[in-house]
Amino acid sequence: MNLADFGWNDRLESLFNTDLNTNFVPARVIRVDRGAVTVQSAADAVAAVVAGTLDPSGESVAPAVGDWVVLDLATDTAVIRAVLPRSGALSRRRPGSADHAQAVAANVDVVFIVESVERGPSPRRIERAVALAWDAGATPVIVLTKTDLCEDLDAAVAVARRGAPFSDVLPLSAVAGDGIGDLVARLPFGSTAVLLGPSGVGKSTLANALLGEQRLAVSPVRKGDSKGRHTTTHRELVLLPSGGCLIDTPGIRELGLWLDPGSVTSTFPEIETAAERCRFRDCRHQDEPGCAVVAEVEGGRLDEARLASYHRLLREAEHLDQRLDASRRHEIRARERSFGKMVREVIRLKNKR
Ligand SMILES: Nc1nc2c(ncn2[C@@H]2O[C@H](COP(=O)(O)OP(=O)(O)OP(=O)(O)O)[C@@H](O)[C@H]2O)c(=O)[nH]1
Ligand SMILES: [Mg+2]
Ligand SMILES: [Zn+2]
Numbered sequence: 001m002n003l004a005d006f007g008w009n010d011r012l013e014s015l016f017n018t019d020l021n022t023n024f025v026p027a028r029v030i031r032v033d034r035g036a037v038t039v040q041s042a043a044d045a046v047a048a049v050v051a052g053t054l055d056p057s058g059e060s061v062a063p064a065v066g067d068w069v070v071l072d073l074a075t076d077t078a079v080i081r082a083v084l085p086r087s088g089a090l091s092r093r094r095p096g097s098a099d100h101a102q103a104v105a106a107n108v109d110v111v112f113i114v115e116s117v118e119r120g121p122s123p124r125r126i127e128r129a130v131a132l133a134w135d136a137g138a139t140p141v142i143v144l145t146k147t148d149l150c151e152d153l154d155a156a157v158a159v160a161r162r163g164a165p166f167s168d169v170l171p172l173s174a175v176a177g178d179g180i181g182d183l184v185a186r187l188p189f190g191s192t193a194v195l196l197g198p199s200g201v202g203k204s205t206l207a208n209a210l211l212g213e214q215r216l217a218v219s220p221v222r223k224g225d226s227k228g229r230h231t232t233t234h235r236e237l238v239l240l241p242s243g244g245c246l247i248d249t250p251g252i253r254e255l256g257l258w259l260d261p262g263s264v265t266s267t268f269p270e271i272e273t274a275a276e277r278c279r280f281r282d283c284r285h286q287d288e289p290g291c292a293v294v295a296e297v298e299g300g301r302l303d304e305a306r307l308a309s310y311h312r313l314l315r316e317a318e319h320l321d322q323r324l325d326a327s328r329r330h331e332i333r334a335r336e337r338s339f340g341k342m343v344r345e346v347i348r349l350k351n352k353r
Helices: 010-016 123-135 153-163 180-184 203-211 261-267 269-275 292-298 304-352
Strands: 024-033 036-041 045-050 068-072 078-083 089-093 101-106 110-116 139-145 169-171 192-196 235-239 245-248
Touching: 010 068, 036 068, 036 078, 089 123, 101 192, 110 123, 123 139, 123 153, 123 192, 123 261, 123 304, 139 153, 139 203, 153 169, 180 203, 192 203, 203 245, 261 269, 261 304, 269 292, 269 304, 292 304
Parallel strands: 045 078, 110 139, 110 192, 139 169, 192 245
Antiparallel strands: 024 036, 024 068, 024 235, 036 045, 068 078, 089 101, 235 245
16 A cells, blocks of 8 residues: 555655654554544554553544554554644534534545535535635535436526535536546545535445445435435545545534634635725624625625624634633644654653663
């Protein structure tokens, strides 16, 4: 296996520093299944356990699918000694918990936000996913599946675009094979994309179509409301024959936000552009005098629903920001500390020899 296929590059190489120890090798997390972790090294795909020293403060630094890790092969069981600093991670609020983030996928370049024409795309759900993608340092691309079931594709694309007026929308059918090439073009060699969307929209079917084999489980949606059955229950990264890596995820029930207010503003560039002409620099675009954003809405040049979403998402993100500022900074520090600690420990061991 060549790790470059999985996205190994110079940035990672310099972080890793292979001189440290011959028993340590780099590997990428390719599967996470209720705490069980599978990693891909240059030699093999193996089950790995997470070193107890890695995570003193809980699961905030737990490896996510897509993470690059330092793997210790000195014992029979492969041990993850450290998680290399991420280029970004797609994080959401852990379901049922207000204060815990859960990394859905790490080190991704593209987020495919998957919606189906069968159930109809949801602009509000798309908006949230776009904000999460920017927060992960990834480019959001909207994928509209099952076009073979659609009578009015233009109308469906227009609805999807309302949630992401500045992102590309790729309509496709995994069953008919239409539009797949456009998606492949977004996944060059060494890049990583993640499929994000509700259950039943056809994420795993699409991954299988790209793989050219039925590797991932799929199952029919419910009759009546076309909802999915939560077929996929783990996160898995697969290497595509066309190059690039694709991460399949379980269908999301809710998209709790976990992001910086800054990512919300990049989700609404048309509002930020209009805001440059507001009289007050700290204008909130509510009822301030001389607000250019409200003027655009009143003039019919800006979608009122977009402004409402902007206010809602920003409020959520700022609220979270205030509440979690300290704990989030603590998490980042904990991750950096655990990496630094690993490096020091290895140097100490080496000097003793
Ligand atoms: N007609 C048609 N059906 C499709 C298409 N893509 C997927 N399906 C069907 O949609 C159903 C659900 O597909 P899955 O791939 O299991 O959906 P999923 O998004 O992975 O769902 P979860 O794993 O539950 O999140 C299956 O019966 C697929 O055959 C398509 O392009 N056209
Ligand atoms: Mg699936
Ligand atoms: Zn304003």
